[in-house]
Amino acid sequence: MIATYLDSSALVRLCVGEGELSHVEEAMSGLPITSVLAAIEIPIAIEARFHRGQITAGERDELLEIAGEVLTSVGKVGLSAAARREAVAAARGNLLRALDAIHVGTAVVVNRHQQRRGNTLLFCTGDLRQGEAAAACLGRDRVTVLPPL
Amino acid sequence: MLAKATLRLPAPLLERLRERSREEGRSLNETAARAIERGLGGTASDEGWLGLGSVLEELPARRYDGVGLRHRWERLGSGTRRLHEDLDWVRGDR
Numbered sequence: 001m002i003a004t005y006l007d008s009s010a011l012v013r014l015c016v017g018e019g020e021l022s023h024v025e026e027a028m029s030g031l032p033i034t035s036v037l038a039a040i041e042i043p044i045a046i047e048a049r050f051h052r053g054q055i056t057a058g059e060r061d062e063l064l065e066i067a068g069e070v071l072t073s074v075g076k077v078g079l080s081a082a083a084r085r086e087a088v089a090a091a092r093g094n095l096l097r098a099l100d101a102i103h104v105g106t107a108v109v110v111n112r113h114q115q116r117r118g119n120t121l122l123f124c125t126g127d128l129r130q131g132e133a134a135a136a137c138l139g140r141d142r143v144t145v146l147p148p149l
Numbered sequence: 150m151l152a153k154a155t156l157r158l159p160a161p162l163l164e165r166l167r168e169r170s171r172e173e174g175r176s177l178n179e180t181a182a183r184a185i186e187r188g189l190g191g192t193a194s195d196e197g198w199l200g201l202g203s204v205l206e207e208l209p210a211r212r213y214d215g216v217g218l219r220h221r222w223e224r225l226g227s228g229t230r231r232l233h234e235d236l237d238w239v240r241g242d243r
Contacts, residue, residue, distance in 0.1 A: 001197040012236050016229050017222030028213035031197040036206055045235035052235075055228040063229055066221050073213040075198065078206035099240045113204045119197075126233060149233060 002122060003031035003114060005107040006074065007100075008038040009126035010146060012045060015067045019126070019149045027124055032074045035083070035106040037099060039076065042067045082109045086137075094133035104134050111138055156181075 004027035011034060013019050043064055050060040077083065079102065087105030090096060096104065103125075111121040123134045124144045131145035158166070170180040183199060198208055 003197060003201060008236055009233060012233050014218070016225060016232050017219065018230065018232070025213075025215055028215070031201065032209070032213070033201070033205070041236060041239050045232060045239045048235045048238055049228075049232060055226070059226050059229055062221070062225065063232070066218070066225075069211070069214070069218070072210040075201060075205045075209050076207040077204055097240050097242070110201070110204055113201070117200055119200070149231065 001030045002027075003033055003110070003119065004122040004124055005103070005110060006032050006034050006038075007103045007123070007125035007127065007130060008034070008041040009130070010124045011038055011070055011074070012042055013126060013146065013149070014070050015042065015046075015063060020147050023124060023144050023146065027122070028073060033110055033121075034071075034074050034076055035103055036076045036078055037102050037106075038074070039071050041099065042071065077106050077110060079106075080109065090133050090137055093136055095129065096133050100127060100130040100133070104130060104137055107134060108137050111142075 006024065006027055010024050010027075013021060014024050014028070046055075046060055046063045046067060049055050049063075050057065055063070083102065083106040085105070086108040087098075087101040090104040090108065091098075091101045104123075107121065107123050114121045120142065121138065122142050122144065123131075123138055124146065125131045125134065126146040126149070128145055128148075131143050135143040166177060166181055166184065169184070170177045173180060175183075179199060182202075198205075202208070
């Protein structure tokens with residue numbers, strides 16, 4: 001089975017069923033991986049939408065429940081020293097926001113682990129800029145940037 | 150992420166684990182982890198998850214249910230669209 005690192009921007013689309021999802025769903029049927037960071041980012045994005053008055057409390061709770069289901073179907077990598085180091089390294093060569101860099105750095109750590117075992121890691125994101133950084137770190141053929149919404 | 154624990158097993162069960170370990174060509178530890186995980190009904194008994202175990206802080210607790218998710222999407226209101234914009238805000242884009 002193929003392991004795919006899914007950035008929060010890919011997972012959030014799955015929570016609401018928006019955009020082209022075949023690639024994300026294929027990844028979810030294999031070995032989907034993300035950072036523990038996704039379990040913070042996605043619920044906070046949902047709470048932000050509620051605080052802006054764009055969804056009701058009931059809709060928020062429904063979304064949080066869906067996000068919980070999606071996130072518990074994914075293996076999560078912690079914010080280890082190696083992940084933090086690789087995040088900073090990824091930002092050295094690319095213009096990256098801190099949270100984007102943490103995902104890329106975490107994927108680099110998982111990729112190294114996979115390579116030692118003769119396996120590969122794919123990376124899937126909805127963010128073009130992050131996708132470019134991931135391609136620079138992991139190889140362009142390993143990265144899928146989802147079409148913009 | 151791996152954690153250490155000492156388990157006391159009935160001798161015949163330990164012998165069965167050793168036999169299984171030899172048959173499958175896996176370490177005793179890996180064989181025990183697979184058997185326990187399978188017994189608990191989780192997903193980590195899948196070949197790939199065991200290989201990734203040492204880098205993961207949390208293994209998935211369930212398998213992805215695309216059909217169930219589709220039913221839930223149908224119930225979502227229009228206010229839930231474009232949630233990625235809120236994620237961009239969380240990430241400091243706006």
